[in-house]
Amino acid sequence: MTSYFSRITxxxxxxxxxxxxxxxxxxxxxxxxxNAVDAYPGGFYKPEIVLWPTSSEEVSEILKYSYEKxxxxxxxxxxxxxxxxVPIYGGVLLSLTKMNKIVNIYEEDMxxxxxxxxxxxxxxxxxxxxxxxxxxxPSSGSWCTIGxxxxxxxxxxxxxxxxxxxxxxxGLEVVLPEGxxxxxxxxxxxxxxxxxxxxxxxxxxxxxxxFTEITLRLRNLPEYYxxxxxxxxxxxxxxKTVYQIVRRGxxxxxVEFMDExxxxxxxxxxxxxxPESKAMLLIETxxxxxxxxxxxxxxxxxxxxNNAVDIRVARDAEExxxxxxxxxxxxxxxxxxxxxxxxxxxxxxxxKLYDAVQKSYELGEEYGIHSxxxxxxxxxxxxxxxxxxxxxxxxxxxxxxNDKLTKWTIEIGGSISGEHGIGTEKKKFVKEQFREAFxxxxxIKKSIDPRCVLSPGVxxxxxxxxx
Amino acid sequence: MTxxxxxxxxxxxxxxxxxKCIRCGFCNSVCPTSNTSQSYLASLTSxxxxxxxxxxxxxxxxxxxxxxxxxxxxxxxxGCRRCLEVCPPGVRIPNLIWRVxxxxxRQGFLKKIIFTNFGRMEKLFSNFPSLSNLFLHSYIGKTLxxxxxxxxxxxxxxxxxxxxxxxxNNKRKPxxxxxxxxxxxxxxxxxxxxxxxxxxxxxxxKLGYLVTAPPQxxxxxxxxEEGLIDEAYxxxxxxxxxxxxxxxxxxxxxxxxxxxxxxxxxxYPELLGDTKSRxxxxxxxxxxxxxxxxxxxxxxxxxxxxxxxxVYHHSCFTKASGLTKNIKHILESSGYRLKEIxxxxxxxxxxxxxxxxxNLSIEIGSNLFNELNRISLxxxxxxxxxxxxxxxxxxxxxxxxxxxxxxxxxxxxSRLSSFT
Numbered sequence: 001m002t003s004y005f006s007r008i009t010x011x012x013x014x015x016x017x018x019x020x021x022x023x024x025x026x027x028x029x030x031x032x033x034x035n036a037v038d039a040y041p042g043g044f045y046k047p048e049i050v051l052w053p054t055s056s057e058e059v060s061e062i063l064k065y066s067y068e069k070x071x072x073x074x075x076x077x078x079x080x081x082x083x084x085x086v087p088i089y090g091g092v093l094l095s096l097t098k099m100n101k102i103v104n105i106y107e108e109d110m111x112x113x114x115x116x117x118x119x120x121x122x123x124x125x126x127x128x129x130x131x132x133x134x135x136x137x138p139s140s141g142s143w144c145t146i147g148x149x150x151x152x153x154x155x156x157x158x159x160x161x162x163x164x165x166x167x168x169x170x171g172l173e174v175v176l177p178e179g180x181x182x183x184x185x186x187x188x189x190x191x192x193x194x195x196x197x198x199x200x201x202x203x204x205x206x207x208x209x210x211f212t213e214i215t216l217r218l219r220n221l222p223e224y225y226x227x228x229x230x231x232x233x234x235x236x237x238x239x240k241t242v243y244q245i246v247r248r249g250x251x252x253x254x255v256e257f258m259d260e261x262x263x264x265x266x267x268x269x270x271x272x273x274x275p276e277s278k279a280m281l282l283i284e285t286x287x288x289x290x291x292x293x294x295x296x297x298x299x300x301x302x303x304x305x306n307n308a309v310d311i312r313v314a315r316d317a318e319e320x321x322x323x324x325x326x327x328x329x330x331x332x333x334x335x336x337x338x339x340x341x342x343x344x345x346x347x348x349x350x351x352k353l354y355d356a357v358q359k360s361y362e363l364g365e366e367y368g369i370h371s372x373x374x375x376x377x378x379x380x381x382x383x384x385x386x387x388x389x390x391x392x393x394x395x396x397x398x399x400x401x402n403d404k405l406t407k408w409t410i411e412i413g414g415s416i417s418g419e420h421g422i423g424t425e426k427k428k429f430v431k432e433q434f435r436e437a438f439x440x441x442x443x444i445k446k447s448i449d450p451r452c453v454l455s456p457g458v459x460x461x462x463x464x465x466x467x
Numbered sequence: 468m469t470x471x472x473x474x475x476x477x478x479x480x481x482x483x484x485x486x487k488c489i490r491c492g493f494c495n496s497v498c499p500t501s502n503t504s505q506s507y508l509a510s511l512t513s514x515x516x517x518x519x520x521x522x523x524x525x526x527x528x529x530x531x532x533x534x535x536x537x538x539x540x541x542x543x544x545x546g547c548r549r550c551l552e553v554c555p556p557g558v559r560i561p562n563l564i565w566r567v568x569x570x571x572x573r574q575g576f577l578k579k580i581i582f583t584n585f586g587r588m589e590k591l592f593s594n595f596p597s598l599s600n601l602f603l604h605s606y607i608g609k610t611l612x613x614x615x616x617x618x619x620x621x622x623x624x625x626x627x628x629x630x631x632x633x634x635x636n637n638k639r640k641p642x643x644x645x646x647x648x649x650x651x652x653x654x655x656x657x658x659x660x661x662x663x664x665x666x667x668x669x670x671x672x673k674l675g676y677l678v679t680a681p682p683q684x685x686x687x688x689x690x691x692e693e694g695l696i697d698e699a700y701x702x703x704x705x706x707x708x709x710x711x712x713x714x715x716x717x718x719x720x721x722x723x724x725x726x727x728x729x730x731x732x733x734x735y736p737e738l739l740g741d742t743k744s745r746x747x748x749x750x751x752x753x754x755x756x757x758x759x760x761x762x763x764x765x766x767x768x769x770x771x772x773x774x775x776x777x778v779y780h781h782s783c784f785t786k787a788s789g790l791t792k793n794i795k796h797i798l799e800s801s802g803y804r805l806k807e808i809x810x811x812x813x814x815x816x817x818x819x820x821x822x823x824x825x826n827l828s829i830e831i832g833s834n835l836f837n838e839l840n841r842i843s844l845x846x847x848x849x850x851x852x853x854x855x856x857x858x859x860x861x862x863x864x865x866x867x868x869x870x871x872x873x874x875x876x877x878x879x880x881s882r883l884s885s886f887t
Contacts, residue, residue: 033522034509039490080492097507142496335556
């Protein structure tokens with residue numbers, strides 16, 4: 001099937017150089033290799049050429065040409081993706097990192113229009129001057145791009161209050177596979193105008209079009225924060241606490257869970273003392289001073305009702321930072337256990353959170369691997385960290401355990417991915433998750449990109465699209 | 468043995484760090500050379516360098532690690548160590564890259580000789596400061612420096628002075644003292660910014676300490692950054708042997724340069740891995756740490772009457788050494804309201820002095836320079852090379868933090884009674 005695509009020829013290189021200028025084209029081996037991977041622990045897939053367009057028109061010309069010549073094109077942002085959206089069929093790596101400008105800040109409308117290559121943290125730094133921010137807050141915020149976030153509908157620690165990227169995208173300029181430039185959405189918060197093609201593009205991971213301009217709605221920076229850590233005698237009591245916080249409608253900005261094994265790993269890594277307990281919750285409230293404090297007081301009462309063994313409320317910004325450092329230490333702490341690890345990204349209904357944690361323990365034991373859990377429990381998103389330490393022989397077991405957990409998630413009505421996407425990693429589960437709806441997704445892909453030149457192998461198998 | 472295996476052996480324990488990298492890109496977000504107009508090229512970024520190493524050792528890169536092109540890419544790591552703070556799995560990126568640079572067989576012979584004997588040459592030049600300065604600032608001198616070690620002609624290199632080490636050892640010693648301090652100076656303060664070194668010595672003498680300058684070589688950071696690991700090892704060994712003797716004789720080691728502090732605290736124990744370097748490390752403190760201790764013990768206090776604004780520049784090495792909190796504390800305690808700027812100046816030790824990197828170095832530093840000029844306040848920066856870069860590219864006054872606090876400092880003589 002690889003012979004289906006054309007290889008890059010000298011003539012193609014010439015065309016791209018003429019279009020973009022020599023500096024924006026590379027076929028140097030070291031550049032191809034450096035673009036052969038993302039943050040997913042998969043193999044290397046070298047593109048044949050890397051291009052850096054600087055305008056929508058250039059992107060359009062590249063796609064037109066590639067579509068015509070049947071050259072695969074893989075759009076790329078910060079390469080921080082965790083699902084392997086890599087050029088498995090070679091072709092063009094379309095790096096959007098040079099399209100990194102803020103086009104316009106509409107302060108009164110609380111909106112911003114950006115090019116796709118701008119880095120999340122840099123955008124927020126600029127927006128801070130206006131008292132505004134774009135909230136999704138993925139862990140990779142220091143290097144991921146807005147285009148990449150839209151492409152994988154990413155989110156992070158505060159989705160329980162602020163939602164995911166999808167909730168913020170108002171408009172997109174998209175270059176379709178054959179090079180046509182279209183605009184989707186408006187600059188209004190509501191519209192009732194037929195099919196919502198805008199939302200269809202979000203999370204499509206570069207398979208339907210290349211985003212060249214993105215309009216986002218923004219939020220006011222919160223006036224006040226309050227952060228607390230609560231430690232529980234059992235996973236069950238922590239989960240019950242989460243449920244009660246959500247059920248009572250408390251406006252919390254973060255509900256982060258960490259189990260005992262993860263707490264131990266973090267305590268060792270960060271050299272901090274955490275009380276003896278089975279689970280920890282980090283809760284944060286945002287708003288006016290009064291509202292944030294009142295909500296936190298209500299949360300504390302719920303902690304107490306559920307027999308929390310220790311409750312710590314941050315007294316100042318420094319302490320708040322320390323609390324977050326404990327939570328954010330989970331990933332590096334697991335990495336210190338050894339180089340072979342895998343992270344799940346499942347989402348379950350809140351009533352199944354406890355079962356999900358138990359399931360991960362069972363599977364960890366079954367395969368003789370380390371499993372510890374953190375999660376954005378307010379929205380049911382769990383990241384089970386599977387680690388085989390440095391034991392290479394156990395790599396397969398990591399995948400087996402993760403696969404079983406993913407299958408279980410589908411069975412109980414959950415989602416195989418909360419914020420990382422499908423990529424090449426979770427392809428095998430998409431059909432299972434969506435069943436008949438997958439055929440519809442496939443039909444959409446086929447009708448927009450019948451030649452399957454955009455990100456072939458990502459989400460869909462090439463054969464499926466061409467059949 | 469295959470070349471790949473040979474290189475694997477050369478990287479030693481750092482070889483395993485290659486596989487720890489999860490390619491998250493956090494290092495890129497803080498790496499000065501990964502945020503320039505050229506770093507749209509992934510191979511020019513910090514993560515890109517590690518990916519190339521991962522590829523090489525999986526036979527996915529046809530060029531060898533000692534290939535000119537690969538070595539050129541490795542040169543874009545100037546060892547600022549900002550990546551160490553953010554890397555989730557703790558990949559020791561600079562240490563790894565130094566060892567890859569070691570594989571560079573094309574390192575110019577003359578350049579290697581000059582770097583290896585850098586300390587000796589500095590010492591020699593400082594014996595004849597007037598003559599040396601004439602040469603250093605002359606067209607011929609600048610041309611020769613550019614031709615041999617690549618120092619850009621645009622750099623206004625700081626003048627030579629007579630050695631601080633000599634001055635300390637010729638100085639009359641107090642008869643009574645509270646404790647002994649052995650000053651590990653490093654070349655810049657020893658032969659160029661001698662006035663700062665004198666301030667350090669005079670201040671700690673007022674605090675009742677006896678200061679000596681034990682036999683010492685340069686800190687050796689430059690050697691590491693150039694991949695001259697074996698040479699750095701030798702320098703570290705000599706320094707540790709000498710300083711260990713001072714510690715055995717009851718002295719604490721004092722530093723005023725972040726490079727010297729980092730060398731003793733972290734680099735030497737890692738390079739040598741022996742007990743002596745660990746003991747020297749445990750007994751090393753920076754002048755600011757000493758002042759803070761004295762402040763906390765009530766030996767010194769500050770006149771808080773004058774409240775001035777000051778820019779505190781976070782130099783890369785100060786961040787890496789963990790001294791930032793202490794420096795800020797002492798500056799604030801002495802009445803300064805700090806405006807902090809955490810931007811790299813682009814000098815990277817001597818990386819930015821090199822004609823090959825000079826323009827990029829200025830590009831990296833330009834955000835900092837513009838902000839400093841706009842704010843137009845005096846600047847405290849602990850790193851000597853950052854101060855050179857800031858002096859050369861802005862209109863603001865920049866000094867070591869100690870020089871801002873020393874005139875505000877009051878010593879409670881009654882607390883100095885415990886003379887040994």
